Amino acid sequence: MASLELRNVVKRFGAVEIIHGVDLTIEDGEFVVFVGPSGCGKSTLLRMIAGLEGISAGEIYIDGELVNDVAAAKRGLAMVFQSYALYPHMSVRKNLSFGLETMGAPKAEIRNRVAEAAEILQINELLERRPGQLSGGQRQRVAIGRAIVREPRIFLFDEPLSNLDAELRVQMRVEINKLHRRLGTTMIFVTHDQVEAMTLADRIVVLRAGVIEQVGTPLDLYNHPANLFVAGFIGSPRMNFLAAEMVAGEGEARIRGRSGLDLAFPAADPRRPDQEKVTFGVRPEHLRIADPTSAMLTGEVQIAEHLGGETFLYVSLPSGETIVVEIKGQAAVRSGERVGIDVDASACHVFGGDGLVIGRDAGSELPSSAARGEQAPAQAAPL
Amino acid sequence: MTMPGTSRKSAAWQSVSRHVILLLAAFGMLYPLIWMAASSFKPDNMIFTQPSLIPSVWDFSNYASGWHALRVDFTTFYKNSFLISALAVIGNLMACSLTAYAFARLNFRFRRFWFAMMMGTLMLPYHVTLVPQYILFLNLGWVNTYLPLIVPRFLAVDAFFIFLMVQFFRGIPREIDEAAIMDGCGPWRIYWRIMLPLSTPVLATAAIFSFIWTYDDFLAPLIYLNDMRQYTVPLALRAFIDSSGGESLYGEMFAMSTLSLLPVFLVFLAFQRLIIRGVALGALKR
Numbered sequence: 001m002a003s004l005e006l007r008n009v010v011k012r013f014g015a016v017e018i019i020h021g022v023d024l025t026i027e028d029g030e031f032v033v034f035v036g037p038s039g040c041g042k043s044t045l046l047r048m049i050a051g052l053e054g055i056s057a058g059e060i061y062i063d064g065e066l067v068n069d070v071a072a073a074k075r076g077l078a079m080v081f082q083s084y085a086l087y088p089h090m091s092v093r094k095n096l097s098f099g100l101e102t103m104g105a106p107k108a109e110i111r112n113r114v115a116e117a118a119e120i121l122q123i124n125e126l127l128e129r130r131p132g133q134l135s136g137g138q139r140q141r142v143a144i145g146r147a148i149v150r151e152p153r154i155f156l157f158d159e160p161l162s163n164l165d166a167e168l169r170v171q172m173r174v175e176i177n178k179l180h181r182r183l184g185t186t187m188i189f190v191t192h193d194q195v196e197a198m199t200l201a202d203r204i205v206v207l208r209a210g211v212i213e214q215v216g217t218p219l220d221l222y223n224h225p226a227n228l229f230v231a232g233f234i235g236s237p238r239m240n241f242l243a244a245e246m247v248a249g250e251g252e253a254r255i256r257g258r259s260g261l262d263l264a265f266p267a268a269d270p271r272r273p274d275q276e277k278v279t280f281g282v283r284p285e286h287l288r289i290a291d292p293t294s295a296m297l298t299g300e301v302q303i304a305e306h307l308g309g310e311t312f313l314y315v316s317l318p319s320g321e322t323i324v325v326e327i328k329g330q331a332a333v334r335s336g337e338r339v340g341i342d343v344d345a346s347a348c349h350v351f352g353g354d355g356l357v358i359g360r361d362a363g364s365e366l367p368s369s370a371a372r373g374e375q376a377p378a379q380a381a382p383l
Numbered sequence: 384m385t386m387p388g389t390s391r392k393s394a395a396w397q398s399v400s401r402h403v404i405l406l407l408a409a410f411g412m413l414y415p416l417i418w419m420a421a422s423s424f425k426p427d428n429m430i431f432t433q434p435s436l437i438p439s440v441w442d443f444s445n446y447a448s449g450w451h452a453l454r455v456d457f458t459t460f461y462k463n464s465f466l467i468s469a470l471a472v473i474g475n476l477m478a479c480s481l482t483a484y485a486f487a488r489l490n491f492r493f494r495r496f497w498f499a500m501m502m503g504t505l506m507l508p509y510h511v512t513l514v515p516q517y518i519l520f521l522n523l524g525w526v527n528t529y530l531p532l533i534v535p536r537f538l539a540v541d542a543f544f545i546f547l548m549v550q551f552f553r554g555i556p557r558e559i560d561e562a563a564i565m566d567g568c569g570p571w572r573i574y575w576r577i578m579l580p581l582s583t584p585v586l587a588t589a590a591i592f593s594f595i596w597t598y599d600d601f602l603a604p605l606i607y608l609n610d611m612r613q614y615t616v617p618l619a620l621r622a623f624i625d626s627s628g629g630e631s632l633y634g635e636m637f638a639m640s641t642l643s644l645l646p647v648f649l650v651f652l653a654f655q656r657l658i659i660r661g662v663a664l665g666a667l668k669r
Binding site: 050051052072073077078079081082083085086087088089098099102103146150 | 556558559561562563564565566567568572576577580581
């Protein structure tokens with residue numbers, strides 16, 4: 001178990017800078033997920049922590065010890081690869097024990113640790129097989145087992161679930177979560193799937209183009225996205241965005257959009273310009289179907305998706321913008337119907353022209369502090 | 384009902400004619416070999432007079448007398464051949480796979496340049512380097528020893544095998560190397576414990592062709608070996624023919640020639656499945 005600290009970490013491939021000075025502190029025992037679109041540098045960052053990629057600038061500390069020049073194997077980490085990277089010519093048992101043998105661990109200890117890992121992952125009956133004879137899920141277990149036997153200070157997972165089918169992915173997600181509870185070891189998990197991030201993480205690190213966009217607990221990011229990117233990336237279906245302008249007023253500002261959107265917005269910064277172009281964001285579940293004559297917005301239902309537990313309406317507004325409305329349970333709404341929509345003013349977000357959220361409350365982590373990694377360690381995620 | 388019948392008939396005809404043509408071609412290709420094998424069972428005086436491929440009398444004495452017909456018997460020649468071939472195989476496998484691993488996985492200065500140089504040597508005919516090489520080995524005092532035939536093999540001179548192995552190594556996912564790095568392996572251990580065990584097809588291919596090419600080689604032993612006790616099998620076979628116009632032992636020569644095919648044949652039989660896998664790795668020619 002160990003803490004990890006990144007200080008202004010930079011990665012360059014030749015003249016191209018991939019990671020632009022990342023600061024991050026991960027506490028002992030935390031489960032942190034790096035999430036972001038492909039090419040955002042999340043895997044590169046993980047590989048730099050692992051020691052598989054060099055560090056162009058900045059420092060990485062594990063338990064307060066500078067590890068920039070420490071070889072990968074000496075950092076006390078274990079990594080689970082996307083393709084599992086099992087040794088095809090070795091039995092499962094050998095796959096598990098190979099690293100320990102390389103490090104010269106005593107035979108009895110190797111046997112114990114392999115047995116223990118096999119027990120945890122329930123792969124006892126697979127120990128004599130070759131990786132080629134295993135299914136995807138079994139290979140995944142072996143790959144995790146190979147990490148467990150090393151009793152690492154930190155587990156690194158590089159998109160380990162992306163090669164599994166949907167059902168197995170959910171199952172393995174639960175197992176990794178259980179494993180974290182059982183071992184209590186610090187884990188860093190890379191994924192591009194925001195559902196994986198939300199369900200696994202104590203804290204999520206959202207990356208884009210080599211920069212940390214926001215760090216926080218899953219619900220923190222969901223409820224208080226620091227910027228447009230995080231708002232759009234976390235949550236499914238994604239947050240609705242409408243073009244709007246913010247009109248300054250006494251004590252409160254008003255948000256006005258083209259399709260009749262008109263909301264009071266508290267805590268407008270008096271320094272902000274009047275009639276500033278902003279983006280108004282509201283999640284589908286914070287919209288309500290209402291009587292078209294009295295509702296704030298009206299529009300025509302393009303598509304109604306009836307999922308049983310909830311219903312999604314894709315409503316086109318007079319301005320040409322489309323907005324998604326989530327209705328709990330089953331609703332007798334058909335496509336083509338005209339509906340009114342009311343907005344829950346307390347749950348909406350406003351983003352300035354620079355993409356940063358315009359503050360409503362002080363509870364959320366501000367993006368500037370998030371980018372500097374100064375936030376307090378997260379509480380356990382409500383899972 | 385006539386249409387399917389006729390088409391089936393014509394298909395059958397096509398098949399028959401195709402096989403006849405193939406059989407004729409195969410016979411044409413095999414004829415010299417069959418003739419040699421048949422002649423090895425004939426007494427000397429019948430080899431050039433009796434045209435039939437099937438000997439009228441089966442005479443096995445050529446084999447017995449051929450073995451001891453020369454000043455040194457064939458036990459020695461086979462020993463020599465096997466010694467040189469075995470060492471060549473070991474040398475090629477070790478040196479070429481190490482070199483290939485370096486090209487495929489390690490980073491060093493001017494790697495691309497050295498790789499291009501190495502590939503360039505593929506285009507150099509053996510005969511171009513023959514004379515300088517001979518002078519070099521002569522000055523080293525290696526002429527009339529096996530060293531010129533063996534030592535270079537331990538220095539990865541066979542660019543073709545290196546290329547073949549580089550291609551194969553590149554096909555092994557890098558994540559496996561990285562997993563080994565995380566498991567504490569250095570380059571040597573990755574090479575020895577991960578790369579080599581995963582490369583049996585390409586190693587087998589290289590081993591087989593190394594063996595056959597060395598065993599069959601005539602030119603290099605001819606140049607470097609003068610003492611008959613050092614001769615390899617191909618050199619010994621030539622010794623049956625007296626180029627100065629004396630008596631040539633044709634029957635014995637054909638018997639020993641036929642016999643000399645046996646090791647190659649057995650190696651091929653034993654490893655043919657591996658060869659096919661190896662050939663599938665990439666075009667194989669020389």
